Amino acid sequence: MQHGGDIYTEGILKGRELIDFSSNINPLGIPESFKKHIEEGIQSLNRYPDAKYRELKENLTRYINSGYELFHSNASKNKCLIEESNLVLGNGAAEIIDLVISCFESILIMPPSFGEYQEDAEKWGLNIFHLSMNENMEYDYKGIQNSIDKVQALIIGNPNNPNGGIIDKNKFLPILKYCEEKGKTVIIDEAFIEFTGNIENSFVEELENFKCIFVIRALTKFYAMPAIRLGFGISKNEEILNKIRKKQNPWNINCFAELAAKYVLKDKEYIKKSITWINEEKNYLPKELEKISYIEKVYKTYSNFVLCKLKGIDCDRLYELCIKEGIVIRKCDNFIRLDKSFVRFAIKDREKNELLIKKLNLIII
Amino acid sequence: MQHGGDIYTEGILKGRELIDFSSNINPLGIPESFKKHIEEGIQSLNRYPDAKYRELKENLTRYINSGYELFHSNASKNKCLIEESNLVLGNGAAEIIDLVISCFESILIMPPSFGEYQEDAEKWGLNIFHLSMNENMEYDYKGIQNSIDKVQALIIGNPNNPNGGIIDKNKFLPILKYCEEKGKTVIIDEAFIEFTGNIENSFVEELENFKCIFVIRALTKFYAMPAIRLGFGISKNEEILNKIRKKQNPWNINCFAELAAKYVLKDKEYIKKSITWINEEKNYLPKELEKISYIEKVYKTYSNFVLCKLKGIDCDRLYELCIKEGIVIRKCDNFIRLDKSFVRFAIKDREKNELLIKKLNLIII
Numbered sequence: 001m002q003h004g005g006d007i008y009t010e011g012i013l014k015g016r017e018l019i020d021f022s023s024n025i026n027p028l029g030i031p032e033s034f035k036k037h038i039e040e041g042i043q044s045l046n047r048y049p050d051a052k053y054r055e056l057k058e059n060l061t062r063y064i065n066s067g068y069e070l071f072h073s074n075a076s077k078n079k080c081l082i083e084e085s086n087l088v089l090g091n092g093a094a095e096i097i098d099l100v101i102s103c104f105e106s107i108l109i110m111p112p113s114f115g116e117y118q119e120d121a122e123k124w125g126l127n128i129f130h131l132s133m134n135e136n137m138e139y140d141y142k143g144i145q146n147s148i149d150k151v152q153a154l155i156i157g158n159p160n161n162p163n164g165g166i167i168d169k170n171k172f173l174p175i176l177k178y179c180e181e182k183g184k185t186v187i188i189d190e191a192f193i194e195f196t197g198n199i200e201n202s203f204v205e206e207l208e209n210f211k212c213i214f215v216i217r218a219l220t221k222f223y224a225m226p227a228i229r230l231g232f233g234i235s236k237n238e239e240i241l242n243k244i245r246k247k248q249n250p251w252n253i254n255c256f257a258e259l260a261a262k263y264v265l266k267d268k269e270y271i272k273k274s275i276t277w278i279n280e281e282k283n284y285l286p287k288e289l290e291k292i293s294y295i296e297k298v299y300k301t302y303s304n305f306v307l308c309k310l311k312g313i314d315c316d317r318l319y320e321l322c323i324k325e326g327i328v329i330r331k332c333d334n335f336i337r338l339d340k341s342f343v344r345f346a347i348k349d350r351e352k353n354e355l356l357i358k359k360l361n362l363i364i365i
Numbered sequence: 366m367q368h369g370g371d372i373y374t375e376g377i378l379k380g381r382e383l384i385d386f387s388s389n390i391n392p393l394g395i396p397e398s399f400k401k402h403i404e405e406g407i408q409s410l411n412r413y414p415d416a417k418y419r420e421l422k423e424n425l426t427r428y429i430n431s432g433y434e435l436f437h438s439n440a441s442k443n444k445c446l447i448e449e450s451n452l453v454l455g456n457g458a459a460e461i462i463d464l465v466i467s468c469f470e471s472i473l474i475m476p477p478s479f480g481e482y483q484e485d486a487e488k489w490g491l492n493i494f495h496l497s498m499n500e501n502m503e504y505d506y507k508g509i510q511n512s513i514d515k516v517q518a519l520i521i522g523n524p525n526n527p528n529g530g531i532i533d534k535n536k537f538l539p540i541l542k543y544c545e546e547k548g549k550t551v552i553i554d555e556a557f558i559e560f561t562g563n564i565e566n567s568f569v570e571e572l573e574n575f576k577c578i579f580v581i582r583a584l585t586k587f588y589a590m591p592a593i594r595l596g597f598g599i600s601k602n603e604e605i606l607n608k609i610r611k612k613q614n615p616w617n618i619n620c621f622a623e624l625a626a627k628y629v630l631k632d633k634e635y636i637k638k639s640i641t642w643i644n645e646e647k648n649y650l651p652k653e654l655e656k657i658s659y660i661e662k663v664y665k666t667y668s669n670f671v672l673c674k675l676k677g678i679d680c681d682r683l684y685e686l687c688i689k690e691g692i693v694i695r696k697c698d699n700f701i702r703l704d705k706s707f708v709r710f711a712i713k714d715r716e717k718n719e720l721l722i723k724k725l726n727l728i729i730i
Contacts, residue, residue, distance in 0.1 A: 008415040008416075008417070008419070020412065023412060023413060025411055025412070026411075029411050030407060030410050030411055034407075034410075035407055038403060038407065042395060042399075042400055042403065044592055045395050045399075045589070045590050045591075045592045045593055046390055046391075046394050046395055046589040046590065046591065046592070047385065047388060047390070047591060047592065048388060048591040048592065049591075049592050050373040051373075052373070054373065091456045091594075091614070091617060091619075092614065092616055092617075094614040094615055094616060094617075095614050095617075098614050116614075116615070123611070123612070224410070224411040225410050225411065226410075226411065226412060226413040226414075226616070227409055227410045227411070227412065227413065227414050227616075227619055227620035228410055228619055228620070229456075229616065229617075229618075229619040246488070247488070249456070249457065249459040249460050249463050249481075250459055250481070251457055251459060251591070251592075251594065252456060252457075252459075252460075252594075253594075254456075254592055254593055254594040254619050254621065254622065255592035255593070256619065256621050257619065
């Protein structure tokens with residue numbers, strides 16, 4: 001599977017510096033709260049991690065239950081949404097996606113979406129059903145309702161990669177109710193949820209009433225640590241959780257990932273700065289992209305990346321021209337239902353976003 | 366699966382300091398060469414690892430091919446034993462053991478041995494055959510030859526956990542030849558091989574002539590980094606390697622594990638110090654253990670741990686008494702073929718080994 005622009009082949013391994021707009025990582029970079037405690041991580045390297053990961057699970061639970069305090073400075077609205085026993089831990093969200101999908105015989109995928117959904121479903125031999133988004137890249141809720149009987153589970157991004165759209169809770173609730181009643185599982189990939197700036201967009205609040213929900217989270221994107229490898233699943237469905245746990249290897253989380261969960265998930269300063277940044281740039285970059293002559297459509301995003309439809313140029317050509325300018329972009333033709341007219345740009349800090357717009361304007365087609 | 370004494374339950378989580386003789390980790394601790402470059406690891410946190418792990422594979426390949434130079438200061442004997450394409454990478458050896466076992470329908474296990482062999486074989490539904498070691502905890506080579514037709518693969522520790530014995534190459538070669546001829550796979554777990562002090566004990570030299578060999582290595586034990594999570598498999602059997610790769614998730618190795626492979630595997634000073642230490646203590650601790658009144662037998666070890674058979678006391682009681690003295694030991698009754706009369710001690714530095722002997726002598730039964 002090809003994921004994003006390959007910055008190693010084009011850049012790092014050739015000793016060339018490229019600006020990577022293909023990878024959707026918080027440009028604020030590694031939280032200081034992690035760096036400050038790195039020595040603690042080094043100290044724990046020479047013993048096996050706790051096989052039960054008790055402290056790690058406590059930290060993740062506190063994070064989920066402190067959403068209002070952390071993201072909206074409103075501790076009074078904090079709720080006890082989950083307990084440690086509702087968690088399953090992964091060596092990155094990739095492991096969780098893989099293993100939760102492995103629990104079913106059939107699945108509904110809504111393309112375009114993260115390529116691993118399809119890869120993993122194929123790997124485990126599931127019957128796969130596709131339901132496309134509409135022309136604005138919004139979920140087809142009626143279509144989901146009409147298709148759900150065919151499958152044991154559905155997987156849905158919130159926000160979705162590559163377009164950045166989120167689930168409309170009002171329209172989705174009847175589907176949840178139906179799935180709860182029929183014993184189907186709704187896997188909601190919330191790897192990018194923090195970028196929406198509103199914690200109420202998450203479905204962790206609905207976990208209480210819906211055993212059918214399985215939420216996936218990670219430290220990868222918002223906390224800018226794709227190389228730390230920590231993802232987790234949250235559900236009140238013990239059966240699914242145990243099925244996953246039985247397939248896992250012991251000590252699947254490294255000690256630096258444990259350290260990150262201990263410190264960055266309560267780093268209010270980092271969270272606040274990040275939300276301020278993304279709110280500003282979400283207003284800036286899409287508008288500027290709309291002005292580019294060869295961009296036909298900019299899709300509404302709630303996340304830190306923007307999907308665009310090109311006209312008069314294809315993604316291969318634009319990719320080549322951008323590489324010449326020192327920029328890596330994400331060609332989207334390997335997303336199911338997309339073709340060579342789609343590209344995705346990560347939202348970075350203002351300086352880099354301005355540079356991107358400047359470079360894109362230099363390209364005359 | 367219970368692995369070793371649970372130092373978290375008894376110690377760390379209660380804020381109590383215990384000396385952990387249950388965990389077989391190099392007491393020299395984290396190599397300085399790793400700590401010195403930690404900043405480089407932090408810098409690479411905010412981008413995804415190279416999905417192909419090209420640099421990491423180069424470093425592992427160099428390590429294996431430089432065995433004589435690193436362990437015997439004899440660079441002229443270095444050989445090109447393996448290439449990058451012979452490697453498969455794991456989130457700890459645990460992932461490699463799990464996935465290589467998943468490739469077969471039947472397996473021969475030689476208990477007592479590392480519990481994960483059995484766990485993984487059960488998980489994947491293999492037909493499992495057991496062949497016990499003899500009363501000195503040596504491999505039963507004739508027995509292997511007689512049993513091998515029943516299985517597609519065998520898994521064997523070199524050195525073996527929990528006793529520390531190694532494979533007798535002369536006696537094992539005819540088995541290898543037979544397996545090569547019959548298309549069977551010989552999985553050799555060499556997680557502890559460096560502690561034997563002689564790189565010729567490893568079967569990496571035999572990889573050239575035997576496609577049937579699959580060697581497992583890790584940074585866990587000798588480089589004192591169980592929490593870094595890096596193991597790898599080496600084989601010239603492309604079919605097995607590809608079967609494993611297809612089951613793996615992307616980015617299964619974190620950036621600190623990559624960093625460790627880059628620096629510690631060429632840290633000659635650390636290697637030299639470690640070999641000096643283990644050679645001395647392998648001579649000291651087993652002899653001292655033999656003098657303990659309630660130890661009936663001390664098994665010959667080539668590694669950094671010692672299996673003992675007790676008399677007049679069982680492992681539960683000795684464990685409790687040791688905990689009171691601030692020491693965690695490894696009860697061995699959950700190893701197949703062992704019972705409550707077996708315990709295992711890690712070999713630590715002289716000061717701690719002396720302390721262990723002193724404490725064990727205090728226990729009058």
